[in-house]
Amino acid sequence: MVQYQDRLDRALAAISDPTRRSVLERLAGGPASISELADPFDISLTGMKKHVAVLEEAELVSTEKVGRVRMCRLGPRGLDEAQEWIEAHGRAMAARLDRLGTLLENDDQGEQR
Amino acid sequence: MVQYQDRLDRALAAISDPTRRSVLERLAGGPASISELADPFDISLTGMKKHVAVLEEAELVSTEKVGRVRMCRLGPRGLDEAQEWIEAHGRAMAARLDRLGTLLENDDQGEQR
DNA sequence: CCTATACTGAACCAGATGGTTCAGTATCAA
DNA sequence: TTGATACTGAACCATCTGGTTCAGTATAGG
Numbered sequence: 001m002v003q004y005q006d007r008l009d010r011a012l013a014a015i016s017d018p019t020r021r022s023v024l025e026r027l028a029g030g031p032a033s034i035s036e037l038a039d040p041f042d043i044s045l046t047g048m049k050k051h052v053a054v055l056e057e058a059e060l061v062s063t064e065k066v067g068r069v070r071m072c073r074l075g076p077r078g079l080d081e082a083q084e085w086i087e088a089h090g091r092a093m094a095a096r097l098d099r100l101g102t103l104l105e106n107d108d109q110g111e112q113r
Numbered sequence: 114m115v116q117y118q119d120r121l122d123r124a125l126a127a128i129s130d131p132t133r134r135s136v137l138e139r140l141a142g143g144p145a146s147i148s149e150l151a152d153p154f155d156i157s158l159t160g161m162k163k164h165v166a167v168l169e170e171a172e173l174v175s176t177e178k179v180g181r182v183r184m185c186r187l188g189p190r191g192l193d194e195a196q197e198w199i200e201a202h203g204r205a206m207a208a209r210l211d212r213l214g215t216l217l218e219n220d221d222q223g224e225q226r
Numbered sequence: 227c228c229t230a231t232a233c234t235g236a237a238c239c240a241g242a243t244g245g246t247t248c249a250g251t252a253t254c255a256a
Numbered sequence: 257t258t259g260a261t262a263c264t265g266a267a268c269c270a271t272c273t274g275g276t277t278c279a280g281t282a283t284a285g286g
Contacts, residue, residue: 005131016125017274018118021198028205035232045233047275054273068232068283079203085134086199090192092141130244148262158263160245167243181253181262 010058011082019043020051024060024074031073121194123171128195132156133164137173137187144186 015021023037038048055061062075128134136150151161168174175188
């Protein structure tokens, strides 16, 4: 019963790492090999491959082996679900906070419906 | 030099857990105690307190002890930064994918810059 | 054919995460 | 004052995470 959220879980966890966010930003500029992705960071090839694997499992990135090079590009699915959740609930949270802001320092218990 | 991203890291990691997302959704409806938050889940009080602590460190939730009850409410900062990153880069990624989509099955190598 | 390149897989590591139980402490209510 | 309630902190646990090194394998190029 948690499984249908799995992709959202993975996507959010994937982008919670700054290295992986940088990788996504880099790939937004076009495909790149593992080596090219690893280059700007103080990280081993193996380490970068792991990051790419995480992004791939979150379906944010797709890869393809071409000769001895693994080309990485943005996946077709992208951050849609993550964006949807944040927009829907971020909006609700902000709205709630706005109302709270006007009522605060006054009555907290009354908020509990 | 990574530290200014720390809040974003924490916020995204915090909402990558489905239990914590549910807690945020619950709190969008008004403040709640730890017990009330734990109730819908098969989790101990201690377990829920840990989740709340994570949300608090991400500055998504603030808490206040009132008598023997710890009241939890949405924090003032919210998901702004997370939303900004996803919107900015999600948009860029989607745009890139659109262009790729029109060019694909044709020439991949030419995309590299 | 030989060598350098680009990745891959296995093994390992320290620290974080998500959960537990158990033994408190503090407070509300009777 | 006594008991139930609501949390808290410590200790423990299994698994995941982000990283490493080392020893391959496969391919591009000369």
